[in-house]
Amino acid sequence: MSGIALARNLTDAGYRVLVLEGRDRVGGRLNSTTTVAPGSHVDLGAMWIHDGIAGRNPLYDLVVSLGLKVSPRQDYGSIATFSYTGQRTNRSSFGRMFSSWYSQLQPALARLKGATPADNRSFGDVYGEWLAANTQFTAADRGQANMMMNTNYQSLLNGNVTQLSVARLGDAKSIPAVDVMLKDGFPALVDALVAKGGLDIRKNTVVTSVQQDGDGVIVATADGTNYTAPYVVMTQTLGTLKAGDIVFDPELPPEKLQAIEEMGFGVLDKALFVFDKPFWDTSVDFLLREMPDWSGRWSIFLNYHKLFGWPILAAIHVADTARELEKLTDEQVIGEGMAVLRQLYPGAPQPVQTAFTRWAAEPLSRGAYSYFAVGNPKNITRTLAQPHGRVLFAGEATSDKPATVLGAYLSGLREAERLRTLLGKPTGTSA
Ligand SMILES: Cc1cc2nc3c(=O)[nH]c(=O)nc-3n(C[C@H](O)[C@H](O)[C@H](O)COP(=O)(O)OP(=O)(O)OC[C@H]3O[C@@H](n4cnc5c(N)ncnc54)[C@H](O)[C@@H]3O)c2cc1C
Known part of the structure; x- marks a missing residue:
């Protein structure tokens, strides 16, 4: 979610963005199945828009503006x-x-x-x-x-x-919260953002290392291809960060490594x-x-x-x-x-x-979503969000609303804003 939100935002503003996606589909932890029952779109990942109230939740407003249908509210007392x-x-x-x-x-x-x-x-x-x-x-x-x-x-x-x-x-x-589901499943949201066109998404491209110097970043992938860019935004899950699936050179700073280790991922x-x-x-x-x-x-x-x-x-x-x-x-x-x-x-x-x-x-998730474990300060998510030189971080665990699709979405917009400041006006080939 965070990566597509960021790519949509920057692409619409005229920046060039390349999305490297390890799976054969977009959406990450938004996934659904249509095969289990006729006419159904059952979410396998996230299912509820928490606090789905018009004007109070930008994710809900986005869903409505894209014309996606939502369910009646879930009744936790029922x-x-x-x-x-x-x-x-x-x-x-x-x-x-x-x-x-x-x-x-x-x-x-x-x-x-x-x-x-x-x-x-x-x-x-x-x-x-x-x-x-x-x-x-x-x-x-x-x-x-x-x-x-x-x-x-x-x-x-x-x-x-x-x-x-x-x-x-x-x-x-x-x-209790005001929770609603998307009638066509949560992936319909990501699909709608992609369907607006213009996004450059390379599926089945697993990132293995991220190396930076003063001028830019080299991203290596499992198929042996290297990509270079002035900036990179990591949206991998906290679970894969914990596992060290992607090697960072130079290594992440100690306070970020500590936050990665200590924040819960369930x-x-x-x-x-x-x-x-x-x-x-x-x-x-x-x-x-x-x-x-x-x-x-x-x-x-x-x-x-x-x-x-x-x-x-x-x-x-x-x-x-x-x-x-x-x-x-x-x-x-x-x-x-x-x-x-x-x-x-x-x-x-x-x-x-x-x-x-x-x-x-699932190797590209290694779990579902983050949680505050015993001893975690509230600002642990801010530490996870800290840029590391030219390498920026988005994703639910970096957000002030961790564990949610809303948090992931907002984190993508946050890093898009950061990049706009770093890059200045788009030239069409600058990011
Ligand atoms: C079962 C389940 C139920 C949930 N229920 C809810 C809910 O009801 N409401 C709610 O708000 N939230 C819920 N969540 C949480 C919500 O799904 C997440 O917060 C949100 O989707 C995370 O988005 P993201 O962009 O941070 O990460 P992801 O969506 O996980 O995106 C990360 C992307 O990075 C890719 N990737 C990872 N490693 C690599 C690599 N090495 N190379 C290339 N690509 C890579 C992944 O394939 C993925 O596409 C649920 C999650 C799960 C799993």
Whole structure:
């Protein structure tokens, strides 16, 4: 997203921009499938425009200006809840847990957040203490608490609860929020920006090293071709920066290397189960299952029928649980998922189609999106955004709104602006 936003902006202003894209498609973490159900565009990467409100979100406004259709708002309060073994949960017991959560845990988190920068504790530390202090909680209460913790924090932020910073809660994503989806999938946005024409994009071109001297930058690629330019903007993911997939010469400065190492980069995977017709409660947005532990394994199913009428359930897994599931075969994932769905809905049929993401295993992503880990200062994203000589940096993790498509988009515009200042008026051949 950030690279195409930058290229669109500078190309429209008359600068010459070359986009080197390692994959055979543009969009990066915006990807969707149209093959699982007739007429569907199911997002495999980002799916929600967070805070999709006209006039308050430039990404939402861009989407509308491009004529793309958005869904009704996702309703996070619209849930059907189940015990771990599949019985429908009594609404009043859920209500009790819900009020205990908001009257005790939320204020404790807010106090600790206010205590920054002294507080260096993980969400898991605080949550664990809260559970331990509430000795009156039954096993069912704990199951509901774990379900809420996983849904509202762990899955949203795509990091293990034991690594999420309490001090930074709310500095990336938070819910409840006004979230909408693109009816034709998030890649439609990038496609629309590319379709305006004039972008020079070289697909299947994997960058391996970036070498700069006083005059310019040489970018080497896996196929042996070298490209030279006065400036280069890196939009690779934080995951690939952590892995050192691209070699920088001269090396990145110590403070940037430290930020790359310390900022969290998580995993969020989707398991799509497509059926001939729905057998579940289609009036709710989510099916949620209580958990005896913090893993969130088969705890969240997003009901695509509610917003789009597609007979699809998407199970969402994050962090270590997602990494564990990525190691299973498709058949094993189907077996586990269907065993749980049949606990919730005995007699549920076999899916007619399935699709599973494995974002951690994708070499050009190595995960899903960034999160604030314990100890991260809020300005860690600014360190990640710092230019290194003639090498500039964009992408969600460099943005003040990390973890989001909006942040990626804004970071692309930010670096376009920086380049305009550095390059001066376009000559048609200067960048
Ligand atoms: C499963 C999932 C769910 C998400 N859900 C949401 C959501 O609901 N809402 C939201 O706002 N955000 C969500 N996000 C986050 C959002 O997708 C990202 O913040 C955003 O798309 C990142 O854009 P980017 O430009 O920073 O990076 P990318 O889109 O990852 O772009 C980086 C590009 O660099 C390319 N690349 C990498 N290495 C090389 C190399 N060596 N050589 C050449 N090219 C290379 C990649 O192929 C890619 O095209 C989600 C992400 C995932 C994965």
